[in-house]
Amino acid sequence: MTSPLFDGITARRVDTPRYTANVLERPAADPDAPSATVVLVHGNVSSSLFYQPTMLALPDSVRALAIDLRGFGDSETKPVDASRGLRDFADDVRAVLDALGLDAVHLVGWSMGGGVVLQVALDAPERILSLTLESPVSPYGFGGTHGPDGARNDADGAGTGGGGANPDFVARLEAGDTTDDAQTSPRTVYRTAYVAQPERQSAHEDLWVASMLTTRTGLDNYPGDAVASENWPGFAAGTRGVLNTMAPQHLDLSGIVDLAVKPPILWIRGEKDAIVSDASFFDLNHLGAIGAIPGWPGADVAPAQPMVTQTRAVLDRYAANGGVYREVALADAGHAPHLDEAEVFDRELAAHIGV
Numbered sequence: 073m074t075s076p077l078f079d080g081i082t083a084r085r086v087d088t089p090r091y092t093a094n095v096l097e098r099p100a101a102d103p104d105a106p107s108a109t110v111v112l113v114h115g116n117v118s119s120s121l122f123y124q125p126t127m128l129a130l131p132d133s134v135r136a137l138a139i140d141l142r143g144f145g146d147s148e149t150k151p152v153d154a155s156r157g158l159r160d161f162a163d164d165v166r167a168v169l170d171a172l173g174l175d176a177v178h179l180v181g182w183s184m185g186g187g188v189v190l191q192v193a194l195d196a197p198e199r200i201l202s203l204t205l206e207s208p209v210s211p212y213g214f215g216g217t218h219g220p221d222g223a224r225n226d227a228d229g230a231g232t233g234g235g236g237a238n239p240d241f242v243a244r245l246e247a248g249d250t251t252d253d254a255q256t257s258p259r260t261v262y263r264t265a266y267v268a269q270p271e272r273q274s275a276h277e278d279l280w281v282a283s284m285l286t287t288r289t290g291l292d293n294y295p296g297d298a299v300a301s302e303n304w305p306g307f308a309a310g311t312r313g314v315l316n317t318m319a320p321q322h323l324d325l326s327g328i329v330d331l332a333v334k335p336p337i338l339w340i341r342g343e344k345d346a347i348v349s350d351a352s353f354f355d356l357n358h359l360g361a362i363g364a365i366p367g368w369p370g371a372d373v374a375p376a377q378p379m380v381t382q383t384r385a386v387l388d389r390y391a392a393n394g395g396v397y398r399e400v401a402l403a404d405a406g407h408a409p410h411l412d413e414a415e416v417f418d419r420e421l422a423a424h425i426g427v
Contacts, residue, residue: 076279078124083146088167094146095168096120098127098136107133107427108178108201113165114138115183115207116314117245117258117294119145121283122182125276126410129418131427139168141188143293143314144286151292154233154309154316157323158184162191169199178425180204183348183407187211187318190325197333202425204338206417207348207407210379211325211386214318215355216309218375220385224320225374226303231356233309233316234291235298246289250281258284265353268344268406280411304369305356326386334395338424339387341380342405342412350378398424 077083077096086093100106110130112123120138127136140147141161152160165188169177178201181189186208193200212222215232225231240256252259259281263270266280273280291297296313300306309319316322328334346353353359358376360368368374387397400420405412 076121076282078128080128081124086168086171088164088171090164090167091142091150092148093164093168094120094140095172096124096127096138098130100135101132103135106135107131108425109135109137109174110178110180110421110425111165111169111174112136112138113179113181113185113188114141114144115181115185117284117287118182119283119286121145121279122408123410125414126180126418126421129414131422134425134427137172139165141185143288145283146286149288149293152296152313152317153311154296154313154319154322155311156317158187158191158317159195161188161317162195165189165192166196166199175199176201178202178204180206180421181208182206182410184209184314184318187323187325190328193331193335194325194327197331197335200335202336202338204340204421204424205383206409207341207345208339208383209318209348210377210382211328212377212382213320213323214315214379215357215377216320217377217382220378220381222320222324222326222382225357226301226308227321228299228301228303228308229319229321230301230303230308231305231374233298233319234296234313235307235309236356237295237315242289242295245285245287245294248285250278250285265346266406266408267412268342268404269412273411304367304374305360305365326389329386329389329393329395331395334390334393336424337387337390337395337397338400338420339383339397340400340402340409340417340420342407342409343401343403344406347407348379350380351376352379355379
């Protein structure tokens with residue numbers, strides 16, 4: 073494969089007290105006086121490479137940066153303490169901002185990265201000029217909750233976390249599989265779950281798959297560990313690794329509604345999202361409900377998570393408490409609106425940051 077970097081984008085290593093980060097940059101036309109600095113945070117099983125088209129599409133006056141989280145892309149691999157929710161990643165982002173001398177920025181987060189930037193907002197709202205949440209994980213995590221207010225199904229987070237990863241998918245990540253010969257190959261997962269219009273991205277598909285394959289696997293990274301559970305489907309989230317950061321007993325971002333400083337939020341999502349939705353094909357309880365996983369005990373015991381409804385409920389409370397948010401739902405986009413509907417996404421982002 074040719075260079076993974078698009079023309080106009082550079083990469084550099086940034087040393088911080090927490091980890092050594094790989095950071096992509098599309099500088100402003102006048103590097104000494106950018107109109108704004110936008111920092112983009114990728115999602116799970118991906119890297120900053122996915123955000124290159126967005127970086128290049130931003131107005132020339134903007135400085136665009138994209139950070140590889142620990143264990144992804146070309147950043148250092150370090151253990152992820154899932155008992156802190158997404159704070160290991162959020163603290164890493166703040167450490168990079170510190171190392172680059174950036175006080176306040178516009179933060180963009182995709183999928184898991186949406187949860188990361190919300191965690192930054194919880195811990196350091198003064199560092200954020202605006203938030204853009206692209207197909208974000210629910211404020212109550214991924215799986216194991218029900219209702220608009222994120223009530224937990226089980227105390228132990230049954231059916232969530234590291235045990236929910238498909239072992240063949242993990243093995244194919246580890247092996248660097250670039251084929252499309254199985255439903256569990258990264259390329260097939262990209263085509264069926266990341267985007268709704270893969271044909272529009274065919275020129276860059278090899279790069280997107282290569283980005284997915286930078287994901288470091290193991291108990292301390294992706295997917296993480298699991299523990300036995302008396303509740304269906306027989307396992308619960310552990311305390312190590314990526315997927316456990318989003319287990320409901322470890323993650324609750326709904327506290328943003330009480331922030332004294334509330335940055336404006338753009339929530340942009342695809343109506344065809346297979347990953348984050350009110351009927352997610354990655355939520356084991358939804359899969360049980362449709363008969364894809366046997367033994368499902370029923371909606372009164374293991375209800376599916378209404379992820380979009382939960383996000384809207386939290387953002388409505390955010391607005392009621394003095395914040396501002398805007399929801400943009402794209403009819404023909406999947407989990408990656410910045411790829412499926414790039415022109416609309418780029419236009420909405422530029423308007424949101426005021427450039």
